[in-house]
Amino acid sequence: MAYTLPQLAYSYDALEPHIDARTMEIHHTRHHQAYIDKLNAAIGGTEWEAKPVEEVVAGVAQVSDTIKTAVRNHGGGHANHSLFWTVMGPGKGGEPSGELAQAIQADLGGFDAFREKFTAAALGRFGSGWAWLSLDSGGRLVVEDTPNQNSPLMHGHTPILGIDVWEHAYYLKYQYRRADYVAAFYHVIDWDAVLERYRRAKG
Amino acid sequence: MSFQLPELPYGLGGLVPFLSEEQMQYHYGKHHAAYFTKLNALVAGKAEADLSLRQLVLQSSGAVFNNAAQAWNHTFFWNGMAPGAGGDPGGALREAINRDFGSFDAFRKAFSDAAVGLFGSGWTWLACDGQGKLEILALSNADTPLKQGKEPLLTLDVWEHAYYIDYRNERPRYVEGFWGVVNWEAVARNYASATGAS
Numbered sequence: 001m002a003y004t005l006p007q008l009a010y011s012y013d014a015l016e017p018h019i020d021a022r023t024m025e026i027h028h029t030r031h032h033q034a035y036i037d038k039l040n041a042a043i044g045g046t047e048w049e050a051k052p053v054e055e056v057v058a059g060v061a062q063v064s065d066t067i068k069t070a071v072r073n074h075g076g077g078h079a080n081h082s083l084f085w086t087v088m089g090p091g092k093g094g095e096p097s098g099e100l101a102q103a104i105q106a107d108l109g110g111f112d113a114f115r116e117k118f119t120a121a122a123l124g125r126f127g128s129g130w131a132w133l134s135l136d137s138g139g140r141l142v143v144e145d146t147p148n149q150n151s152p153l154m155h156g157h158t159p160i161l162g163i164d165v166w167e168h169a170y171y172l173k174y175q176y177r178r179a180d181y182v183a184a185f186y187h188v189i190d191w192d193a194v195l196e197r198y199r200r201a202k203g
Numbered sequence: 204m205s206f207q208l209p210e211l212p213y214g215l216g217g218l219v220p221f222l223s224e225e226q227m228q229y230h231y232g233k234h235h236a237a238y239f240t241k242l243n244a245l246v247a248g249k250a251e252a253d254l255s256l257r258q259l260v261l262q263s264s265g266a267v268f269n270n271a272a273q274a275w276n277h278t279f280f281w282n283g284m285a286p287g288a289g290g291d292p293g294g295a296l297r298e299a300i301n302r303d304f305g306s307f308d309a310f311r312k313a314f315s316d317a318a319v320g321l322f323g324s325g326w327t328w329l330a331c332d333g334q335g336k337l338e339i340l341a342l343s344n345a346d347t348p349l350k351q352g353k354e355p356l357l358t359l360d361v362w363e364h365a366y367y368i369d370y371r372n373e374r375p376r377y378v379e380g381f382w383g384v385v386n387w388e389a390v391a392r393n394y395a396s397a398t399g400a401s
Binding site: 166 | 229234264326345363364367371372
């Protein structure tokens with residue numbers, strides 16, 4: 001079973017003006033699709049091909065050396081983008097609620113402290129990569145960043161929110177102004193979806 | 204002393220149609236300039252500010268290295284291209300390419316493959332060691348052959364910001380276009396200088 005491009009739950013222009021329609025379409029149909037195509041080419045015919053991509057990515061240390069780089073880069077690319085689309089939505093933003101808000105308070109010192117850490121991680125990642133809100137192996141929330149398409153799943157963490165800071169994620173609208181893109185991202189975060197991921201990760 | 208953004212060796216539209224004026228305005232006027240601004244802020248009032256940019260690249264790490272190397276790499280990149288250039292090299296450089304890669308076509312394919320295959324942000328380099336032996340290196344982010352004791356001869360920026368306005372996700376087309384503007388005279392001078400032939 002080959003991986004296929006997941007449908008978005010909203011239209012390409014739904015996140016305007018924060019993320020523009022042209023960027024969304026190219027990002028989804030070209031960049032994300034390319035990761036899927038290359039992942040399929042690499043792991044088709046192996047024992048990994050029928051597994052959920054998150055499981056493949058989390059198993060990067062176990063896969064054979066011949067496909068390890070492809071799993072890290074293209075498996076990571078597929079998993080990361082699949083999460084990214086689902087933690088954004090039109091008319092979202094605001095702040096988290098419920099037990100996620102409590103955990104952010106307990107583990108990160110509150111929403112403002114989270115936002116400061118997450119923004120710093122997104123701006124401080126030099127080159128291509130991602131910033132994340134993840135659960136560590138002990139179930140505590142952490143803000144972290146990864147290079148390229150590396151996923152927190154690769155070191156035993158569970159990402160529940162991520163922002164893509166590859167230049168392709170923002171270049172057509174924001175060019176060199178990554179800080180403006182990161183600030184805009186807070187207007188489209190779907191905190192209900194993040195809460196749902198938090199609950200699933202906590203089991 | 205602060206580090207200064209050098210002037211481009213040609214106009215912003217000098218590399219059309221390979222790179223549009225808009226692409227160059229952002230790349231040179233914003234990205235390259237910003238590395239100088241950030242570098243100067245990082246080294247203000249420190250002894251590092253009195254080094255040459257090349258020396259600072261050689262001995263720094265972390266954020267200072269990232270910004271110093273990006274400042275140096277971009278200047279080197281601009282100088283390796285020229286309006287109406289392209290073609291292929293002659294002389295000692297051509298002989299070395301034939302010796303180390305088999306042929307110019309084989310070199311060109313290996314360099315293009317390295318540029319297309321570099322995952323994430325970075326630079327593809329033609330460099331040589333102290334004996335003049337040529338090597339292609341695909342290095343991430345700001346990394347440079349200088350850190351390995353090798354002399355850069357030619358480079359291609361494959362950060363997405365280098366081509367996204369003109370080529371979007373199509374890095375292979377950008378890499379192909381690069382061959383039309385490579386300034387082989389400059390590359391040959393770099394090689395002569397690196398091998399003590401100049």
